[in-house]
Amino acid sequence: MSILVNEQSKVLIQGITGREGMVRTRLMKDYGTQVTAGVTPGKGGQDVYGVPVYDSVKQAVEECGELDISVVFVPAFLVKEAALEAIDAGVRLAVLIPDRVPIHDVLEISRFSKQEQARFVGPNTLGLVSPGKAVLGMIGGRAKSAREWFSPGSIGVSSRSGGMTSAISYYLTKAGLGQSTIIHVGGDAVVGLSHPEVLQLFEEDPQTQLMVIFGEIGTSQEERVADLVSEGRIQKPVVAYIGGKAAKSGTRFSHAGAIVEGSRGSHESKVRLLKQAGVHVVDAVADIPKKAGQLLKEKGNKQ
Amino acid sequence: MARLFEYQSKKLLKQGGIPVPEGKVVSSPEQAAEAARELGRPVVLKAQVWATGRAEKGGIHFADSPEEARKAAREILAIRISGLSVEKILVEEKIDIQSEYFAGLVIDDAEKSPVMLFSSKGGTGIEEIARKHPDQVARAYVNVSKGFREYEARDLIRQTGVFGKTLTWLSRVLAKFFQVSQKYDARSAEMNPLVLASDGTVYAADCHFVVDDYAVFRHPDLGIEVAREFDRPPTELEKIAYQVEKNDHRGTFYFFQMLDEVDEKENVLGFNGAGGGGSMMSMDAVLDQGFKLANYCDTSGNPSASKVYRAAKIILSQPHIKGYFASGSGVASQEQFHSARGLTKAFKEEGLEIPAVLRLGGNFEEKAIEILHTYLKDIPGKVEGYGREDSPEFCAERMKKLITDNDFLSHKVRPLQEPEITEEVYSFQTPTGEIRINQEKCLNCSTKACIEACTQNILKLEQQKPVLAISREDTEKGKCTECLACEIFCTFHEQDAIFIHLPIKGLKEYREKVIRKQEKCSDRRK
Numbered sequence: 089m090s091i092l093v094n095e096q097s098k099v100l101i102q103g104i105t106g107r108e109g110m111v112r113t114r115l116m117k118d119y120g121t122q123v124t125a126g127v128t129p130g131k132g133g134q135d136v137y138g139v140p141v142y143d144s145v146k147q148a149v150e151e152c153g154e155l156d157i158s159v160v161f162v163p164a165f166l167v168k169e170a171a172l173e174a175i176d177a178g179v180r181l182a183v184l185i186p187d188r189v190p191i192h193d194v195l196e197i198s199r200f201s202k203q204e205q206a207r208f209v210g211p212n213t214l215g216l217v218s219p220g221k222a223v224l225g226m227i228g229g230r231a232k233s234a235r236e237w238f239s240p241g242s243i244g245v246s247s248r249s250g251g252m253t254s255a256i257s258y259y260l261t262k263a264g265l266g267q268s269t270i271i272h273v274g275g276d277a278v279v280g281l282s283h284p285e286v287l288q289l290f291e292e293d294p295q296t297q298l299m300v301i302f303g304e305i306g307t308s309q310e311e312r313v314a315d316l317v318s319e320g321r322i323q324k325p326v327v328a329y330i331g332g333k334a335a336k337s338g339t340r341f342s343h344a345g346a347i348v349e350g351s352r353g354s355h356e357s358k359v360r361l362l363k364q365a366g367v368h369v370v371d372a373v374a375d376i377p378k379k380a381g382q383l384l385k386e387k388g389n390k391q
Numbered sequence: 392m393a394r395l396f397e398y399q400s401k402k403l404l405k406q407g408g409i410p411v412p413e414g415k416v417v418s419s420p421e422q423a424a425e426a427a428r429e430l431g432r433p434v435v436l437k438a439q440v441w442a443t444g445r446a447e448k449g450g451i452h453f454a455d456s457p458e459e460a461r462k463a464a465r466e467i468l469a470i471r472i473s474g475l476s477v478e479k480i481l482v483e484e485k486i487d488i489q490s491e492y493f494a495g496l497v498i499d500d501a502e503k504s505p506v507m508l509f510s511s512k513g514g515t516g517i518e519e520i521a522r523k524h525p526d527q528v529a530r531a532y533v534n535v536s537k538g539f540r541e542y543e544a545r546d547l548i549r550q551t552g553v554f555g556k557t558l559t560w561l562s563r564v565l566a567k568f569f570q571v572s573q574k575y576d577a578r579s580a581e582m583n584p585l586v587l588a589s590d591g592t593v594y595a596a597d598c599h600f601v602v603d604d605y606a607v608f609r610h611p612d613l614g615i616e617v618a619r620e621f622d623r624p625p626t627e628l629e630k631i632a633y634q635v636e637k638n639d640h641r642g643t644f645y646f647f648q649m650l651d652e653v654d655e656k657e658n659v660l661g662f663n664g665a666g667g668g669g670s671m672m673s674m675d676a677v678l679d680q681g682f683k684l685a686n687y688c689d690t691s692g693n694p695s696a697s698k699v700y701r702a703a704k705i706i707l708s709q710p711h712i713k714g715y716f717a718s719g720s721g722v723a724s725q726e727q728f729h730s731a732r733g734l735t736k737a738f739k740e741e742g743l744e745i746p747a748v749l750r751l752g753g754n755f756e757e758k759a760i761e762i763l764h765t766y767l768k769d770i771p772g773k774v775e776g777y778g779r780e781d782s783p784e785f786c787a788e789r790m791k792k793l794i795t796d797n798d799f800l801s802h803k804v805r806p807l808q809e810p811e812i813t814e815e816v817y818s819f820q821t822p823t824g825e826i827r828i829n830q831e832k833c834l835n836c837s838t839k840a841c842i843e844a845c846t847q848n849i850l851k852l853e854q855q856k857p858v859l860a861i862s863r864e865d866t867e868k869g870k871c872t873e874c875l876a877c878e879i880f881c882t883f884h885e886q887d888a889i890f891i892h893l894p895i896k897g898l899k900e901y902r903e904k905v906i907r908k909q910e911k912c913s914d915r916r917k
């Protein structure tokens with residue numbers, strides 16, 4: 089199955105005529121993603137690698153029928169507008185690639201998507217890929233690499249670092265372990281789908297047998313994963329690596345921040361809580377494939 | 392994090408309709424006395440620094456007369472608070488405080504929503520109070536599309552036991568506080584203490600405001616120089632680097648100086664990471680080898696070659712580093728030859744003498760490594776390129792080996808140079824610079840390599856000389872991606888006729904200063 093995207097998803101590209109938009113449209117198409125339409129206000133009527141360009145998302149939907157996903161490549165300060173437009177036109181998943189989107193904009197997108205029961209990934213994400221089916225965003229960089237680095241299988245990968253998303257998946261592939269879906273949740277403090285939400289989707293996905301997360305210091309994402317595992321809401325095995333041991337613990341903004349977060353956010357807190365919950369925390373990224381392979385084998389024997 | 396000083400924060404509150412004590416910012420004892428005279432009543436003088444617990448550190452004084460204010464100001468300006476010198480003092484009317492409260496706004500990543508906090512006990516030690524008396528701290532999530540209404544504030548504050556007229560006053564202030572926070576894109580904001588004066592007025596006696604880095608562009612009025620998570624004012628080099636970041640949005644560029652001055656005797660590296668996670672992993676690897684880092688720099692998210700070039704030029708403006716280490720996740724989606732070309736141009740110009748280990752694993756890594764090895768084999772410093780199969784640990788070991796082999800030679804900062812412009816030069820603007828072609832030289836060129844090299848196909852031959860095949864306007868707007876391929880091909884395979892000028896504002900002057908210092912040091916040694 090995989091989560092969030094597959095070979096049937098109909099995909100829209102917002103900002104399709106820009107530098108990144110064009111290059112990544114090509115990547116997605118070459119990989120097999122169903123890129124159905126593009127939007128750049130004022131450039132309606134053109135086409136990019138055979139994908140028709142429209143002036144608005146609504147127009148794209150009118151011409152092409154319902155669109156499942158939009159990948160957004162517009163400049164950071166226009167991301168809010170683009171995301172709201174997509175969700176308003178009935179798109180169920182927005183993937184927000186740009187870096188440096190103002191946090192209050194993200195809060196507004198979040199509010200609106202909750203109300204409309206839509207989802208978003210990012211901002212500041214490389215995107216996601218369901219190997220062998222479809223890729224969204226810029227993960228893999230080009231179709232050839234994406235095919236080489238990622239292979240279909242039963243491991244769900246969720247990472248807060250873009251580069252490490254590919255790195256972990258590549259090392260898994262090299263160890264003969266395929267992936268169901270690989271997702272870079274984005275590097276910012278507030279993101280659409282965060283680790284806990286992604287893991288719940290993996291939990292429900294029949295293809296996924298095991299999950300790998302790459303966590304980092306700051307935010308409460310890993311702690312919330314620990315909560316879900318403790319509560320039994322995630323039952324499939326989870327392997328985790330938490331980066332940032334050498335770094336100072338998460339930046340404190342204020343007294344108010346300290347009151348709300350308590351000790352949460354630090355490397356130590358994340359590792360401790362995850363271990364207590366029964367998550368397999370490894371000390372080096374290189375140990376991930378080994379641990380995952382071993383757990384899958386045990387699981388196979390039990391069945 | 393773009394922090395604001397207390398006086399700046401208070402200005403925002405005041406504009407938003409929240410009462411603040413009357414006051415003035417000064418920077419000399421004379422001005423302080425003058426301000427106290429104008430106010431004509433007892434005052435408090437507060438050092439404007441980004442440090443908590445100013446009072447215990449001598450940053451807050453009271454004065455009953457202009458003369459006392461002058462004396463107090465002199466004392467404050469002479470001290471350092473948490474290592475920071477004081478440049479500005481806020482002179483304010485002294486408020487007769489009846490009770491102190493706390494109000495704060497933070498963003499909760501789990502709920503993806505702002506949270507408003509209020510405590511009926513404010514002042515110093517608020518975190519302690521919150522731990523001991525959780526019942527006196529109330530919190531409420533804010534619906535961003537509706538804003539924080541007065542009735543919501545009332546419902547929040549009454550939970551802490553406040554009632555009557557004070558409740559109404561405080562609610563009004565809190566609702567306005569949210570408006571100001573949202574308007575100015577607060578990453579966090581707090582009023583502590585928020586006070587009730589004996590005259591019945593509510594004042595924000597102290598205020599702390601952090602503007603979201605990514606929203607600084609919306610608020611030019613705040614005059615924030617560098618929007619970054621610093622717990623200290625930015626260094627000169629960081630300010631220069633920030634201009635690069637601000638003016639070129641292709642990919643990420645982040646520069647943080649970790650050592651103000653590099654000790655010649657220490658093993659310090661210039662560090663160029665790519666991506667947060669991969670950089671952290673790579674840093675761990677070099678720290679394990681006993682290195683220190685002069686800086687932390689991140690060029691990722693598919694940066695242009697010109698951006699990586701500028702990063703390298705900035706990193707190499709730090710004297711005494713022993714090596715240049717670049718490493719990211721190892722499996723980067725970005726086209727790594729851009730980074731390779733940026734580094735090549737920079738290292739070549741610098742005549743780099745220290746070794747460099749460049750782990751450019753990812754897309755087109757073979758091409759990237761080939762570029763490095765082909766074009767940088769003749770510079771004095773040894774350059775080694777690596778890919779995704781080479782671990783950061785291995786690369787860190789190589790770095791150590793090369794530095795040892797190089798006899799721990801220290802990097803010497805050189806003046807920034809650019810070729811003189813002759814009249815024959817054909818030039819055009821690129822998004823962040825200028826390409827200059829000395830067409831005289833092209834007459835001796837047999838391959839016309841630049842035309843092929845430009846994969847954007849924006850160059851063509853006209854009477855055996857390269858010229859733009861598209862409009863100047865389109866070129867400047869981004870058709871020229873500043874991939875640097877044309878220059879590198881021409882430099883190494885042909886007549887060295889192309890120079891791409893990529894200015895970095897302020898770096899020339901900065902280097903001159905560093906060089907003067909450098910020379911002084913070596914004079915002393917003689």
Ligand code: SF4
Nearest residue numbers: 833836840841881886
């Ligand atoms: S490669 Fe150099 S010398 Fe040859 S035509 Fe191009 S710019 Fe002129």
Ligand code: SF4
Nearest residue numbers: 845871872874875877
């Ligand atoms: S002119 Fe062409 S080759 Fe030269 S920097 Fe611009 S895009 Fe690259």
